[in-house]
Amino acid sequence: MKPKNKRVNRAWLHDHLNDPYVKLAQKEGYRARAAYKLAEIDAALGLIRPGQVVVDLGATPGAWSQYLRRRFAPAGAAAGALDGSIIALDLLEFEPIEGVHFIQGDFRDDAVVAELERVLAGRPVDVVVSDMAPNLSGIPASDAARVGHLVELAVEFALRHLRPEGALVCKAFHGSGYSQLVKLFKDSFRVVKPIKPKASRDKSAETFLVGIGPKQVGVEKQA
Numbered sequence: 001m002k003p004k005n006k007r008v009n010r011a012w013l014h015d016h017l018n019d020p021y022v023k024l025a026q027k028e029g030y031r032a033r034a035a036y037k038l039a040e041i042d043a044a045l046g047l048i049r050p051g052q053v054v055v056d057l058g059a060t061p062g063a064w065s066q067y068l069r070r071r072f073a074p075a076g077a078a079a080g081a082l083d084g085s086i087i088a089l090d091l092l093e094f095e096p097i098e099g100v101h102f103i104q105g106d107f108r109d110d111a112v113v114a115e116l117e118r119v120l121a122g123r124p125v126d127v128v129v130s131d132m133a134p135n136l137s138g139i140p141a142s143d144a145a146r147v148g149h150l151v152e153l154a155v156e157f158a159l160r161h162l163r164p165e166g167a168l169v170c171k172a173f174h175g176s177g178y179s180q181l182v183k184l185f186k187d188s189f190r191v192v193k194p195i196k197p198k199a200s201r202d203k204s205a206e207t208f209l210v211g212i213g214p215k216q217v218g219v220e221k222q223a
Contacts, residue, residue, distance in 0.1 A: 019033065021199050031061040035067045038067050038169070041208060042071070045167075049126075050071065052084050053120070054087070055087050055127075055157075062095060068100075069086060069097055069099060069100060079098050086101065087102075088103070091107075101119055103119065127166060128154065128161070131171050133171055134146035134147060134150060148177045148180065151209070155168065159214050165213055166214060167211065168211045172206075172209050173207070174207055178207075181209060182194065188214060192209065
């Protein structure tokens with residue numbers, strides 16, 4: 001490893017180990033600090049409630065599903081009775097979480113989406129949360145296209161399956177292509193809110209787009 005890379009890795013490790021959200025996640029039993037990003041968004045907008053059907057895209061390592069599971073459990077318990085349905089999907093392996101139905105596969109694959117729809121069995125979805133992100137190449141135009149494609153797929157899925165008052169929470173990145181994604185959300189949802197949670201690192205271009213009330217609800221799923 002080159003000396004410069006070693007310095008960068010040591011700096012990242014130092015920042016990571018001293019991150020208050022990392023410490024809090026370890027204390028509260030979350031698999032990643034990302035749980036607090038969804039928690040902040042939920043606290044601001046009141047999206048997650050017991051009894052809902054929620055789809056978690058890009059779910060591994062499972063921090064968002066953990067948060068959802070605790071919101072659906074009596075007294076916020078991490079195990080036991082569950083008032084709601086959580087379907088998680090990711091290309092990578094996923095350590096099981098009690099009550100969470102996991103599908104391993106690529107969301108860009110039609111067969112994987114078909115399996116997700118089979119598990120839904122026609123139930124309308126209350127909330128879709130997407131923390132999906134591609135492997136970035138460092139080439140801005142290429143990375144923007146990859147990010148945009150995943151967001152577009154999440155929006156397309158949400159428009160087909162959300163209830164009329166349902167919501168989509170989707171990771172995006174400031175930079176090339178971001179304004180087009182905001183426009184896509186505004187064209188697709190009645191209410192659009194960009195949110196950068198405090199739990200997102202200051203240096204990160206990461207932000208989250210929240211769309212509430214799809215303009216084109218999948219009527220066949222609402223019948």
